[in-house]
Amino acid sequence: xxxxxxxxxxxxxxxxxxxxxxxxxxxxxxxxxLNFGIEFRGGTVLTFEKAGTVSTEQIRRALEGAKIExxxxxxxxxxxxxxxxxxxxxxxxTKASAAYQKVVAALKLTAQETNVTTIGPGWGKVVxxxxxxxxxxxxxxxxxxxxxxxxxxxxxTAVVALLHDxxxxxxxxxxxGREVTPNTFAALLTIxxxxxxxxxxxxxxxxxxxxxxxKQSFMQMANESINQVFIxxxxxxxxxxxxxxxxxxxxxxxxxxxxxxxxIGLISGAYSSIAVASPIFAMWxxxxxxxxxxxxxRRCEARGAPGGRMGAQARGRVRxxxxxxxxxxxxRRAHARRARRGLGCRGGRVPDPRPRS
Amino acid sequence: MDPKxxxxxxxxxxxxxxxxxxxxxxxxxxxxxxxLDIQGGLSVILTAKPMPGQTxxxxxxxxxxxxxTNRVNxxxxxxxxxxxxxxxxxxxxLPGIKDAEGALKALGSTGRLEFVDWASVPASEKADWDxxxxxxxxxxxxxxxxxxxxxxxxxxxxxxxxKNAVVSTREGGQIVVNVEMDSxxxxxxxxxxxxxxxxxxxxxxxxxxxxxxxxxxxxxDGSTQISGSFTAEEAKQLAAVLESGALxxxxxxxxxxxxxxxxxxxxxxxxLIAGLVGLGVVCAFMALFYxxxxxxxxxxxxxxxxxxxxILALLSRFNMFALSLPGVAGIVLSxxxxxxxxxxxxxRFKEEVRMGKTxxxxxxxxxxxxxxxxxxxxxxxxxxxxxxxxxxxxxxxGFAFTLMLGIVCDLTVAILFTRTIIIMLAESxxxxxxxxFGLRAGDAS
Numbered sequence: 170x171x172x173x174x175x176x177x178x179x180x181x182x183x184x185x186x187x188x189x190x191x192x193x194x195x196x197x198x199x200x201x202x203l204n205f206g207i208e209f210r211g212g213t214v215l216t217f218e219k220a221g222t223v224s225t226e227q228i229r230r231a232l233e234g235a236k237i238e239x240x241x242x243x244x245x246x247x248x249x250x251x252x253x254x255x256x257x258x259x260x261x262x263t264k265a266s267a268a269y270q271k272v273v274a275a276l277k278l279t280a281q282e283t284n285v286t287t288i289g290p291g292w293g294k295v296v297x298x299x300x301x302x303x304x305x306x307x308x309x310x311x312x313x314x315x316x317x318x319x320x321x322x323x324x325x326t327a328v329v330a331l332l333h334d335x336x337x338x339x340x341x342x343x344x345x346g347r348e349v350t351p352n353t354f355a356a357l358l359t360i361x362x363x364x365x366x367x368x369x370x371x372x373x374x375x376x377x378x379x380x381x382x383x384k385q386s387f388m389q390m391a392n393e394s395i396n397q398v399f400i401x402x403x404x405x406x407x408x409x410x411x412x413x414x415x416x417x418x419x420x421x422x423x424x425x426x427x428x429x430x431x432x433i434g435l436i437s438g439a440y441s442s443i444a445v446a447s448p449i450f451a452m453w454x455x456x457x458x459x460x461x462x463x464x465x466x467r468r469c470e471a472r473g474a475p476g477g478r479m480g481a482q483a484r485g486r487v488r489x490x491x492x493x494x495x496x497x498x499x500x501r502r503a504h505a506r507r508a509r510r511g512l513g514c515r516g517g518r519v520p521d522p523r524p525r526s
Numbered sequence: 527m528d529p530k531x532x533x534x535x536x537x538x539x540x541x542x543x544x545x546x547x548x549x550x551x552x553x554x555x556x557x558x559x560x561x562l563d564i565q566g567g568l569s570v571i572l573t574a575k576p577m578p579g580q581t582x583x584x585x586x587x588x589x590x591x592x593x594x595t596n597r598v599n600x601x602x603x604x605x606x607x608x609x610x611x612x613x614x615x616x617x618x619x620l621p622g623i624k625d626a627e628g629a630l631k632a633l634g635s636t637g638r639l640e641f642v643d644w645a646s647v648p649a650s651e652k653a654d655w656d657x658x659x660x661x662x663x664x665x666x667x668x669x670x671x672x673x674x675x676x677x678x679x680x681x682x683x684x685x686x687x688x689k690n691a692v693v694s695t696r697e698g699g700q701i702v703v704n705v706e707m708d709s710x711x712x713x714x715x716x717x718x719x720x721x722x723x724x725x726x727x728x729x730x731x732x733x734x735x736x737x738x739x740x741x742x743x744x745x746x747d748g749s750t751q752i753s754g755s756f757t758a759e760e761a762k763q764l765a766a767v768l769e770s771g772a773l774x775x776x777x778x779x780x781x782x783x784x785x786x787x788x789x790x791x792x793x794x795x796x797x798l799i800a801g802l803v804g805l806g807v808v809c810a811f812m813a814l815f816y817x818x819x820x821x822x823x824x825x826x827x828x829x830x831x832x833x834x835x836x837i838l839a840l841l842s843r844f845n846m847f848a849l850s851l852p853g854v855a856g857i858v859l860s861x862x863x864x865x866x867x868x869x870x871x872x873x874r875f876k877e878e879v880r881m882g883k884t885x886x887x888x889x890x891x892x893x894x895x896x897x898x899x900x901x902x903x904x905x906x907x908x909x910x911x912x913x914x915x916x917x918x919x920x921x922x923x924g925f926a927f928t929l930m931l932g933i934v935c936d937l938t939v940a941i942l943f944t945r946t947i948i949i950m951l952a953e954s955x956x957x958x959x960x961x962x963f964g965l966r967a968g969d970a971s
Contacts, residue, residue, distance in 0.1 A: 362910025
């Protein structure tokens, strides 16, 4: 099913929309800040399920009766029928546990349907550090993988799309005031990997098509590549979204922690591969002076910039920005072939729409 | 090997894997161990904090682990576990514990090692421990008596005087533990051993008697050799206990979760419902969109699920895995990833057939191409999961693990099963009945 949609023609609209959402999101992060969970701040969360007719007032009194020293009851939040989530600033596990037992006894509940989580004071730093380290390593690993598999311009635009997705997820967390937990970070990192899934599908096709002789500009070729893979991109995103939506709807508290971040990230990831990564990559390629012949829209063999660039080198132009690693790795043979043939650029050939395989 | 044999081999291989997995999975309710957040209990991460101005060493962590393992065993919880997390933390899991407060107190205190005058211990407790130690010496396991009650016995020397304790082998192959004490300790030890030749002295950690050797001669230089019928393992444990007295770290509960069993079971149920609904809707979607191939993907997804769960069951048998809630999230997400590989292959196949290739040649080239894309894309997701797994502490590790496993199973099923079936179908059924595979008549002729 080949669609004929002019994605690239609308690239400024798409990029503009992304920029707008990002600006709002980052603005929200700066102004409202993120609502970090107790894992980052230290403290205790008590969860009561099936508390029946117990009221918030009764819980408050029971907590006061338990006399948690130096700790304030931050809030008591109903979570569904007869369920409550109570946040207390007590960071000492033993004291929190003792207090909780008194509360359970005072409310005449059983320990069967309760849950108490206490996070010590120094823990937040450890969790934050490990989240930041994980993020950095992920990005580095992804840059390396894509550079080797494709080329460095693709890896950089892919990372731009990733950061876009991460920014949007965190922005929505800031806007909605939803609690950020370590699970949120794990989901965010997964999205960084997963949002690349679509991007890689598109880039794979662009790379494949750029090896063909087509009477097109690079932009047109990229647009056609997106059209060719659009349906499968949407379908792969949908099949991943479906289980995640199921988690959001049916999962309990912990599972929803993952699911919410995954949900936004997946949607943003599917959008960014088409609306952010591909147009930025194509525009970057077109701006490359050495990709000249087809950048200006002149009909030419669109072998993709690596070929064009190598061709430019072969004609004696000097590059100043360092050779693309991907060009060196992935396309060396194609370059050599083109260089040998003398790089005719004008007499364009008839487009061959068949995917090569 | 010709292609037909190759296909048959691939199917035989994946079939065997699936059958073995299914066998491992049986019975489903008990084959996969459940983590604490599901079965309920106390889960604590204890982080070692060195004294100010000191750094934490690997040996100190080994000793801390020994102490904590000792204490956990002392709590008498079955299936309790102590695991290293990162460089400075221990994850302690106590399933089904009632008295979380007491357990936390017991785990959190600093190790208290004492040398006790055995004669000073109240008779009833002494008799219990003597019986226990004798049985342990003969390799017969009995229930350990209650720890000694502090203050009822006379401890003449504290563990902080021990400089080091090492296991060595004497001539004749007897395993012994050599203990070095500092000068202050050596003095007290010397005085005590001089007047107590022939008497027993007990080495006690947190009230638990570890060993009760008899003094053979006065030891004046603080260099003691403890001999007995140790196995190498027992000697190592005793040495670790002795060294723990000098442990210059405190252990703090940096994360503690007490989960009620009903709440945990309910969470698992919610996860299962989410997983099944997700799987069902994905299957329906695939059938609607890809017709015959969609139905084929049901089998792929089923094989995938059996494989992933089977491996988890296998790891559970070796106590290497326990399913946590984040782990459930990882499994549910990997359902989506598994469907993706099928989609890439089906789409590519349809595309190539539409461009005029025969079904036969399209099936080979399209699966090869689509697998290339799948592998690259899965690889990147795998890397992210690997990063989470190696950096994360606590339950998030479980999420990264099931996700990584899901990706590996997905690729295995895609390469061995989905690809082979597409090729086999393309050679027979697809060209005869293009309609049911979502192709127009004539496309695949």
